Each structure stands twice: as structure tokens, then as C-alpha cells.
Amino acid sequence: MTIKKVTNSKFIKSIGLFLAILGPGIITGSVDNDAGGITTYSVAGAMYGYNLIWTLIPSFLVLLVVQEMNARMGIVSGKGLATLIRENAGVKITFFIFLGLLLADIGNTTTEFAGVAGSLEVFGVSKYISVPLVGFIVWILVVKGTYTVAERIFLIFSVSLLTYVVSAVLGHPQWAEIGHAIVKPDIKADGATITMVLGLVGTTIAPWMQFYMQSSVIEKKLKISQYNYVLADIIIGCIGTVVVAFFIIVACASTLHGNHIVINEAKDAALALKPLAGAFASQLFAFGLFIASIFSATILPLATAFYVCEAFGFDAGISKKWGEAQEFYTLYTAIIIISVAIILLPNAPLISISIWSQVINAILLPVVLICMILLVNNKKIMGKHVNKPIINIIGWATVVILVGLSLMLLVSSFI
Amino acid sequence: MTSLTTFYLSRLLGCNIFDTRDNILGRIRDVYVRIHTSLDDNQSSNPQVIGFVVHVNGKNKDAVLDSLQIVKFGIHYKVQCQSMTLVSHGMFSGAFLLKESILDQQIVDINGRKLVRVNDIRMVAISAGTFVVAVDVGTEGLLRRLGVNMFFKRLLQPFGGNIPSKFILWDDVETIDPNTFNIQLSQTRSKLxxxxxxxxxxxxxxxxKNYQAPIFSSLDEEHAADVLEELRVKEQVHIIESLPLGKAADVLEKMPANEAADLMDHLEDDKTEQLLLEMEPEASEEVRDLLEYPDGTIGSLMTSEILTFTAEQTIADVMEHIRVEKPEMESLYSLFVVDANNVLKGIITMRDLLVTDPQMHLEKVMNTNLNSVNDYDRLDAISGIVSKYNLLAVPVTNDHDELEGMVVIDDIFDELLGKKRAS
Structure with missing residues (x-):
């Protein structure tokens, strides 16, 4: 038994355990910086320079708290978030949440395919070729059941998100200014800024991610005794998310903002970087965008179809055949087809789609968070692992702030 | 005005209860049911309604409602009763709540052999009482709960379409929530x-995962061992780790030694040691031997449950031995003839047993063309031999040509398909 001899050392054993548990937090963290995320960070950097970087600090805190709750709920209850909501809140609330989730995710998936189209246009590939092709590849990956392999490949590729560090450095950022802007940002509290801040928080903590996080923890069959490793995994994932976001903002802020270049999409950022930071920086930026988009375009429709089916009691899962899980595959295919079709429409209102799916996200997030906080404090479900007061304070504060900001945004967008 | 004999749980929940003088007594929050132990086998064991959780004056209270009925006035429904008696909390021990533990939960559809989610519960009120008849797991139930059932029905009617509804009779379902399950189990054997x-x-x-071990514990030991064998490694490990040590050891004893060894390979060393000590010495010895083999060798896949005979024995002796011992099917794939030193001399097949004169000695019948493999050979070696010689089982020998066990085709299949490793 050679393997067992090697693991006799306690230290190596812990490392081995950690590597085995590693995944849920880090994957969720990577998927977090999807096409929508990169777009929002780029636009924020280009419009506000370094002045919105501070938002990453509360975002990090909330992301950490939310994901920790998800992981704990998953480990203790062994049930997915969709199941817990359905079993405890009944059909009506579940229906509302999942209708919202479905709409928002179709919008988000469209944004992912827009990211695929945009990033490949930087390399001179027409969207009429790239989008149907990528859509088909993504679809076949799941239907043919090679998804798990794909997920691992994507995870390795997601290291390429670190290319944003290079892109940022090539733009010669002013580090002293960044430090100053974090401590003392120069912003006005007008409608546009609130929208941007909400967008930044909303893209970092998307509602569907909570469902995804909890399911991956369950999939790994983790035990409460492994909690510390899980927490480490989440912390690494959250730090990764925020670091990448930081460098995207810096890359755009130090080049585009100084030259007063206005951008609407992540692709614009990649193109605009070319004269300012060189073709290499531009291509790296586009490559990162491509990987992030395709990764999320695979996970997002799959996850959405899965949670909807989980909540309403339809058979679901990639290990099942088409005939065994008809609703699941139909839904999955429909989401991809609708998203691809929207991108291919000439003059598709991509920017409004992206804004509206973010608005739905922003409305949905507090609802999901409230459900989560109520569930995680339910002794029948969580036993002695209910929330500590500090986590509840952060959770409820987040809900209040998000609801406040969302209301302000809704009001300001209608007047 | 008519009173309903059959109705849905969703029709009751959240409804005001009126007495005969039209006073509101409270609001129904949940329904207590109890499964009666039936002495007469023909009697149905459907859960009977014995009480209610009623929301009165801002609090939830347990209550008994006397002669409850749902009355229909035109298109409106009204829940009526003669009188309401509030009772103490312990009154309904041994009962379970329909909304809390059945509605919206997953249950096992015994005939469909899968997990389904309960959208609604169908009930019947007869003179003997009110009973649960079936669970509604169809789309119609979902729409009814959302309150849009009639709307969709009317919408689809002109096109001749209808909303798929699916009911499963109570006899054909089993709950999986550990609390409810235990209550039921005290009355009946698990339908699983x-x-x-x-x-x-x-x-x-x-x-x-929290339901897996309790459900598993409720199975008969033989059945449990068969199920454990079919589970993925992840679930096997989880269940063995969750079961009490004695119970886990009992189940492992019932499993073929090679399967048990495979499973234990994935447990922590301490746990394996504890289990081996707890198991019957005979069973644990076999498992211990198999655990010695590294992964990927023939030994790790082989079973040591084989039938061996000597060349002097007759076919009749063999048949007699099989009748007495009643071995598993797998052990019969191949029978082996060995000498006094346990060195493999020949192989007997099931066909030989059936077509040969019972008085014939084995040395006359046995196949001496031995395609055996060494216990430390790599696994790749074996599939070629099986397909080339069309074997059901291949004997495994050690370096001194002594018979150690055999590898059967089922396990080779599993190995080739990667079924056990798939996670």
C-alpha cells in the first residue's frame, strides 16, 4: 500500500485533503469574472478611473460571507439551495425566484455570447461564425456528457484571467494614485454612479452563483469536519475574483480614463488598449475575455436549467439521458438557442439586455439573500451550525443596502 | 351546496375554518396524520387525518376539528366544522405533519423507481374518516398551487390540450425524510x-446525503449489502462512515470480499482497522488478504470465494456440495480442481456438471488447459484472456502456482467501463 505510506506525514496529508476539496470556491470565483463582470469592471475603470476600486472591499466581504453561508448550508443540510427554498418557502415564492432567475440568466448567457463574439472580433473572426460555433460546442459538451472534463480544462484555463495583471502593468498604472483613490475616492452620489456601484456589486455577487456554489459543495460530499479547508477554498476563490477585478479596473483606468475614451463593451476596452498599451496587452485582454465568456457560457445555461428542474421536481443532471430528463435538456437547449439568436440579430439591443439582466439580478439578489439568511438561521435545517451574529449583521446590512440601491436605481431609471 | 368527498391538501391549507354559525375559528396551517397498524392485511394503511395545526389569535395550536367538511357554494369553497377542541402538544405523538414532511418534499416513487417531488396531496373524506389517497407529482398540481390551474385549463381547452397530471397512490410511495420515515417504519417494513x-x-x-444513511439502515441486511455494492464509491464511503460500527461491519460481511476490500481501500486506515476487527474473523481475514494487493493488480479485483475440489471426487460429490453450501451465482462460474498443496490442476464448468454422468471422477472431466493469471499481474492482462477463451471466470494463482482466487467477468466489465471510478 504505497500510497498510504506516503500520506503518513500529517502535513502532506493535509495538503492532499485540501487539494481534494479544492474547487467549489475557486470555480465559483472564476465564473464570477464572466463577460458581464469584465465589461462592468472595464466600463467602471474607463469612466471613473481609480475612484470605484474601493467598492471591491465591501464586495469581497459580502462575497465571502454569502459563499460561506452557501457552503455551510450545503455541508450541513446536504441539499441544494433550490431544494431548500422549495421545501421551506412553498411553490409561490419559488416560482417568483426561478422565473426571475431564468430571465436574468437568459440575459446573462446572451452577455456571455456577446463576450465570445467581441473577443474573437478583436482577432478578426466574424460573430456570425464564432457565436453559432461556440454555442454548438458548448451544447454538445453537455449533451454528450463530457462536461466534467470540460470543467477541469476551463478551470486550468481560468488561470489565464491573470493575463489582466500583465495588461494592467503594461499600461503603467500610478500606484500612489490608486492607493489614494481607495482611501479617499473622488466621487459624486448621482444616479449614474449608483448604477455603476450596484452593477459592480451585482456582477460580483450574481444570484445564480449562490445556487451553483451550494450544489458544488454537495457534489463533493464534504463533511463539517472539513470546514476549514472549504473556508480556505472560498477565501482563495474570493481573493482571486477581487484581484482580477482590481487589475481589470486598473488596466482600463490607467489608460482609457486618462485619455477620456468612453467604452460600452469589454471588446471596446480591448481595442482601445492597443494604441495605448500595445497590441500584446490588447490581445491578452481579449483572450482573457474569451476564456471567461466561454467558461460561463457553458456553466450558466446548465446551472440555470438544473436549478429550475431541481425546484420544480423534474429529473435533471448531465448523467441522465435526454429521454429521462426531457424538461432539463429542453430548457438547457432553449436558453442557448435564445441567447445565440439574440446575438445574431442585426442591431440587437445588447446594451439594454445586459442592463436589464443586471437590474433583474439586482432585484433578485436581496430576495435570494433573505431566503438564505432565513434558511441558514433555521435550527431545524442547520442544527447548531446556524449563523453567528456577526454574519447575520453583515448579511442583513447587505440586503438593506442592496434593496436601497436597487430602489434608487429603479426610481432614477424611470424619471 | 354540496360537500366534497375528495379534495386536495392545498385546498385546506391557509383556509379559514367556520363553525356552523359562520364564526371564524382559525386558519388551517398543517394536518396531522397517523398510519394505523393494520392487523388485517387487506386493510389499507393509508394515513388518517387525526388533527390539525390551527392558527388562532396569532399562535399555532394543535386542535381536533369535529366533522370537518369542505362545502362548495357555486364556485366558492368553505371549510366547516361542528366544533374545535384545542389539545395539548403531546396529543399527536407518533403522527406526522402533511405540509411539513410530505408536501414539497421528495419521496420515492416505488413503481417508477425514482425520486419525485410532491406538488399536492389528494385526500378523501368517507364515513370512517379522512385519509390520504395519493400524492400529486404532476404539472397540474404545481399550477393549482400557483392558483393558475383553471386559467391554463380554459386557455388550452379550445385547442384540445390538457395539463399533464400525475398521481401516485400512497401504497406506491415511500417517504425519505428521516423523522417521518422512522414513524412509518415503526408500523410497516420499508417498501424500499x-x-x-x-x-x-x-x-x-x-x-x-443526510437521508442516505438512515434510509440505508432501514433495509434488510442482505438487501443492504446488494445495494451498497451498486453504489458509487463516494456514497459507499459516506454510508459506511455514517453507520454505527457494528451495523457497518454486518453489511460488509454480507458483501463479496473483493467488493468489501475495494470499498475499504477508500476509507481511512483507522476506520478500516476498526471495521476489520468488528467483522467475523472469517470474513475479515479474506478482506485483509485482498487489501494487501496494490491498486491495478489482478489481486485487487479477484474474489477468493471459490469452490475447490480434488481430482478424486465425482460430479455427484460436487453437486451435493453445491446443494448444501448454496453459493452465490458468481462462485459457480468456474469450479476448480486442486491437489493437496492447493496447486491448480483443472477447471470444471457449469456445463460439465449438467451434461456429465454423476459418477464420473473429476480428473476425467476437468479441463487441464489452464489459462490462469498471476495475482500480481497488471489488470490489463486479463481482458485479452477472457475474450480470447470466452471465459466467465479466470483462475488466479500465486508464484508457487497455488490457487488464490478467481476474477469473474462481471467485475472485469465494471473495471473496463470505469463504473466504480466514475465520480
Whole structure:
């Protein structure tokens, strides 16, 4: 038994355990910086320079708290978030949440395919070729059941998100200014800024991610005794998310903002970087965008179809055949087809789609968070692992702030 | 005005209860049901309504409602009763709540052999009382709960379409929530025992991990061992770790030694040691031997449960031995002839047993063309031999040509398909 001899050392054993548990937090963290995320960070950097970087600090805190709750709920209850909501809140609330989730995710998936189209246009590939092709590849990956392999490949590729560090450095950022802007940002509290801040928080903590996080923890069959490793995994994932976001903002802020270049999409950022930071920086930026988009375009429709089916009691899962899980595959295919079709429409209102799916996200997030906080404090479900007061304070504060900001945004967008 | 004999749970929940003088007594929050132990086998064991959780003056209270009925006035429904008696909390021990533990929860559809989610519960009020008849797991139930059922029905009517509805009779479902399950189990044997081990393994894999061990514990020991064998490694490990040590050891003893060894390879060393000590010495010895073999060798896949005979014995002796011992099917794939030093001399097949004169000595019948493999050979070696010689089982010998066990075709299949390793 050679393997067992090697693991006799306690230290190596812990490392081995950690590597085995590693995944849920880090994957969720990577998927977090999807096409929508990169777009929002780029636009924020280009419009506000370094002045919105501070938002990453509360975002990090909330992301950490939310994901920790998800992981704990998953480990203790062994049930997915969709199941817990359905079993405890009944059909009506579940229906509302999942209708919202479905709409928002179709919008988000469209944004992912827009990211695929945009990033490949930087390399001179027409969207009429790239989008149907990528859509088909993504679809076949799941239907043919090679998804798990794909997920691992994507995870390795997601290291390429670190290319944003290079892109940022090539733009010669002013580090002293960044430090100053974090401590003392120069912003006005007008409608546009609130929208941007909400967008930044909303893209970092998307509602569907909570469902995804909890399911991956369950999939790994983790035990409460492994909690510390899980927490480490989440912390690494959250730090990764925020670091990448930081460098995207810096890359755009130090080049585009100084030259007063206005951008609407992540692709614009990649193109605009070319004269300012060189073709290499531009291509790296586009490559990162491509990987992030395709990764999320695979996970997002799959996850959405899965949670909807989980909540309403339809058979679901990639290990099942088409005939065994008809609703699941139909839904999955429909989401991809609708998203691809929207991108291919000439003059598709991509920017409004992206804004509206973010608005739905922003409305949905507090609802999901409230459900989560109520569930995680339910002794029948969580036993002695209910929330500590500090986590509840952060959770409820987040809900209040998000609801406040969302209301302000809704009001300001209608007047 | 008519009173309904059959109705849905969703029709009751959240409804005001009126007495005969039209006073509101409270609001129904949940329904207590109890499964009666039936002495007469023909009697149905459907859960009977014995009480209610009623929301009165801002608090939830347990209550008994006398002669409850749902009355229909035109298109409106009204829940009526003669009188309401509030009772103490302990009154309904041994009962369970329909909304809390059945509605919206997952249950096992015994005939469909899968997990389904309960959208609504169908009930019947007869002179003997009010009973649960069936659970509604169809789309119609979902729409009814959302209150848009009639709307969709009217919408689809002109096109001749209808909303798919699906009911499962109470007799054909089993709850999986541990609390409810235990209450039921105290009255009846788990219906899950009637499901084929492979199907039950699939169902258990789909369950929340907290339900897996309790459900598993409720199975008969033989059935449990068969199910455990069919589960994925992840679930096997989880269940063995969750069961009490004695129970886990009992189940492992019932499993073929090679399967048990495979499973224990994935447990922590301490746990394996504890289990081996707890198991019957005979069973644990076999497992211990198999555990010695590294992964990927023939030994790790082989079973040591084989039937061996000597060349002097007759076919009749062999048949007699099999009748007495009643071995598993797998052990009969191949029978072996060995000498006094346990060195392999020949192989007897099931066909030989059936077509040969019972008085014939084995040395006359046995096949001496021995295609054996060494216990430390790599696994790749074996599939070629099996397909080339069309064997059901291949004997495994050690360096001194002594017979150690055999590898059967089923296990080779599993290995080739990677079924056990798939996670």
C-alpha cells in the first residue's frame, strides 16, 4: 500500500485533503469574472478611473460571507439551495425566484455570447461564425456528457484571467494614485454612479452563483469536519475574483480614463488598449475575455436549467439521458438557442439586455439573500451550525443596502 | 351546496375554518396524520387525518376539528366544522405533519423507481374518516398551487390540450425524510426493500446525503449489502462512515470480499482497522488478504470465494456440495480442481456438471488447459484472456502456482467501463 505510506506525514496529508476539496470556491470565483463582470469592471475603470476600486472591499466581504453561508448550508443540510427554498418557502415564492432567475440568466448567457463574439472580433473572426460555433460546442459538451472534463480544462484555463495583471502593468498604472483613490475616492452620489456601484456589486455577487456554489459543495460530499479547508477554498476563490477585478479596473483606468475614451463593451476596452498599451496587452485582454465568456457560457445555461428542474421536481443532471430528463435538456437547449439568436440579430439591443439582466439580478439578489439568511438561521435545517451574529449583521446590512440601491436605481431609471 | 368527498391538501391549507354559525375559528396551517397498524392485511394503511395545526389569535395550536367538511357554494369553497377542541402538544405523538414532511418534499416513487417531488396531496373524506389517497407529482398540481390551474385549463381547452397530471397512490410511495420515515417504519417494513438493488442505489445516490444513511439502515441486511455494492464509491464511503460500527461491519460481511476490500481501500486506515476487527474473523481475514494487493493488480479485483475440489471426487460429490453450501451465482462460474498443496490442476464448468454422468471422477472431466493469471499481474492482462477463451471466470494463482482466487467477468466489465471510478 504505497500510497498510504506516503500520506503518513500529517502535513502532506493535509495538503492532499485540501487539494481534494479544492474547487467549489475557486470555480465559483472564476465564473464570477464572466463577460458581464469584465465589461462592468472595464466600463467602471474607463469612466471613473481609480475612484470605484474601493467598492471591491465591501464586495469581497459580502462575497465571502454569502459563499460561506452557501457552503455551510450545503455541508450541513446536504441539499441544494433550490431544494431548500422549495421545501421551506412553498411553490409561490419559488416560482417568483426561478422565473426571475431564468430571465436574468437568459440575459446573462446572451452577455456571455456577446463576450465570445467581441473577443474573437478583436482577432478578426466574424460573430456570425464564432457565436453559432461556440454555442454548438458548448451544447454538445453537455449533451454528450463530457462536461466534467470540460470543467477541469476551463478551470486550468481560468488561470489565464491573470493575463489582466500583465495588461494592467503594461499600461503603467500610478500606484500612489490608486492607493489614494481607495482611501479617499473622488466621487459624486448621482444616479449614474449608483448604477455603476450596484452593477459592480451585482456582477460580483450574481444570484445564480449562490445556487451553483451550494450544489458544488454537495457534489463533493464534504463533511463539517472539513470546514476549514472549504473556508480556505472560498477565501482563495474570493481573493482571486477581487484581484482580477482590481487589475481589470486598473488596466482600463490607467489608460482609457486618462485619455477620456468612453467604452460600452469589454471588446471596446480591448481595442482601445492597443494604441495605448500595445497590441500584446490588447490581445491578452481579449483572450482573457474569451476564456471567461466561454467558461460561463457553458456553466450558466446548465446551472440555470438544473436549478429550475431541481425546484420544480423534474429529473435533471448531465448523467441522465435526454429521454429521462426531457424538461432539463429542453430548457438547457432553449436558453442557448435564445441567447445565440439574440446575438445574431442585426442591431440587437445588447446594451439594454445586459442592463436589464443586471437590474433583474439586482432585484433578485436581496430576495435570494433573505431566503438564505432565513434558511441558514433555521435550527431545524442547520442544527447548531446556524449563523453567528456577526454574519447575520453583515448579511442583513447587505440586503438593506442592496434593496436601497436597487430602489434608487429603479426610481432614477424611470424619471 | 354540496360537500366534497375528495379534495386536495392545498385546498385546506391557509383556509379559514367556520363553525356552523359562520364564526371564524382559525386558519388551517398543517394536518396531522397517523398510519394505523393494520392487523388485517387487506386493510389499507393509508394515513388518517387525526388533527390539525390551527392558527388562532396569532399562535399555532394543535386542535381536533369535529366533522370537518369542505362545502362548495357555486364556485366558492368553505371549510366547516361542528366544533374545535384545542389539545395539548403531546396529543399527536407518533403522527406526522402533511405540509411539513410530505408536501414539497421528495419521496420515492416505488413503481417508477425514482425520486419525485410532491406538488399536492389528494385526500378523501368517507364515513370512517379522512385519509390520504395519493400524492400529486404532476404539472397540474404545481399550477393549482400557483392558483393558475383553471386559467391554463380554459386557455388550452379550445385547442384540445390538457395539463399533464400525475398521481401516485400512497401504497406506491415511500417517504425519505428521516423523522417521518422512522414513524412509518415503526408500523410497516420499508417498501424500499421491494426495489431492485441497482435501482435503489440510483435513488440513494440522488438523495440528500443526510437521508442516505438512515434510509440505508432501514433495509434488510442482505438487501443492504446488494445495494451498497451498486453504489458509487463516494456514497459507499459516506454510508459506511455514517453507520454505527457494528451495523457497518454486518453489511460488509454480507458483501463479496473483493467488493468489501475495494470499498475499504477508500476509507481511512483507522476506520478500516476498526471495521476489520468488528467483522467475523472469517470474513475479515479474506478482506485483509485482498487489501494487501496494490491498486491495478489482478489481486485487487479477484474474489477468493471459490469452490475447490480434488481430482478424486465425482460430479455427484460436487453437486451435493453445491446443494448444501448454496453459493452465490458468481462462485459457480468456474469450479476448480486442486491437489493437496492447493496447486491448480483443472477447471470444471457449469456445463460439465449438467451434461456429465454423476459418477464420473473429476480428473476425467476437468479441463487441464489452464489459462490462469498471476495475482500480481497488471489488470490489463486479463481482458485479452477472457475474450480470447470466452471465459466467465479466470483462475488466479500465486508464484508457487497455488490457487488464490478467481476474477469473474462481471467485475472485469465494471473495471473496463470505469463504473466504480466514475465520480
Amino acid at each position: 426493500n421491494t426495489i431492485h438493488p441497482s435501482d435503489l442505489a440510483d435513488i440513494i445516490e440522488d438523495m440528500s
